[in-house]
Amino acid sequence: xxxxxxxxxxxxxxxxxxxxxxxxxxxxxxxxxxxxxxxxxxxxxxxxxxxxxxxxxxxxxxxxxxxxxxxxxxxxxxxxxxxxxxxxxxxxxxxxxxxxxxxxxxxxxxxxxxxxxxxxxxxxxxxxxxxxxxxxxxxxxxxxxxxxxxxxxxxxxxxxxxxxxxxxxxxxxxxxxxxxxxxxxxxxxxxxxxxxxxxxxxxxxxxxxxxxxxxxxxxxxxxxxxxxxxxxxxxxxxxxx
Ligand SMILES: [Zn+2]
Numbered sequence: 001x002x003x004x005x006x007x008x009x010x011x012x013x014x015x016x017x018x019x020x021x022x023x024x025x026x027x028x029x030x031x032x033x034x035x036x037x038x039x040x041x042x043x044x045x046x047x048x049x050x051x052x053x054x055x056x057x058x059x060x061x062x063x064x065x066x067x068x069x070x071x072x073x074x075x076x077x078x079x080x081x082x083x084x085x086x087x088x089x090x091x092x093x094x095x096x097x098x099x100x101x102x103x104x105x106x107x108x109x110x111x112x113x114x115x116x117x118x119x120x121x122x123x124x125x126x127x128x129x130x131x132x133x134x135x136x137x138x139x140x141x142x143x144x145x146x147x148x149x150x151x152x153x154x155x156x157x158x159x160x161x162x163x164x165x166x167x168x169x170x171x172x173x174x175x176x177x178x179x180x181x182x183x184x185x186x187x188x189x190x191x192x193x194x195x196x197x198x199x200x201x202x203x204x205x206x207x208x209x210x211x212x213x214x215x216x217x218x219x220x221x222x223x224x225x226x227x228x229x230x231x232x233x234x235x236x237x238x239x240x241x
Contacts, residue, residue: 098203
């Protein structure tokens with residue numbers, strides 16, 4: 001009798017623990033699996049979209065332990081994903097034009113029917129993906145990336161404004177689409193560029209954000225620079241509304 005009661009109480013307390021430390025949830029969006037981490041109710045959205053950018057994923061996963069917002073992190077291990085048997089860069093699927101370019105470059109011998117099937121699938125699924133990633137009114141989407149052979153110097157020519165406070169650290173930089181965010185970030189000790197144009201449409205999230213008018217900030221850091229990336233995430237999240 002006693003042991004039965006103990007067992008019930010134990011099971012009950014485990015259920016209570018589960019509510020305090022929720023288990024990770026997973027969702028499929030555009031055929032891609034994302035791990036979802038949520039802390040309290042908040043209009044803020046966070047994203048890691050490239051599976052081989054493991055530092056960004058580690059930073060965001062740790063950060064979301066005790067900060068408001070909802071984070072979506074891809075679970076695959078490569079940069080590209082397979083959708084309907086076709087390879088695509090997930091940061092090029094936010095428009096049909098961009099998705100088609102990415103599919104053509106990554107699947108050189110693809111036939112028209114298979115390409116059309118993948119594009120039609122994305123056209124159907126994209127709305128749900130965007131519904132999840134679009135921040136609440138007035139809030140922002142913050143995406144974390146890592147780079148290996150890419151830097152702020154690649155973005156300066158296409159930017160409206162730039163603030164380079166760390167010229168010796170070109171691989172660490174913010175890219176934002178809203179002037180007010182740029183004004184705040186340009187007071188940081190870090191590199192930042194502003195890009196408000198929605199063209200040319202390459203299917204990336206920054207172009208989509210410019211088109212749709214929501215605030216988007218992208219943080220690039222060298223792969224492996226965990227502390228540098230965490231420091232910048234904290235700086236931004238503490239100061240941007
Ligand atoms: Zn990336």
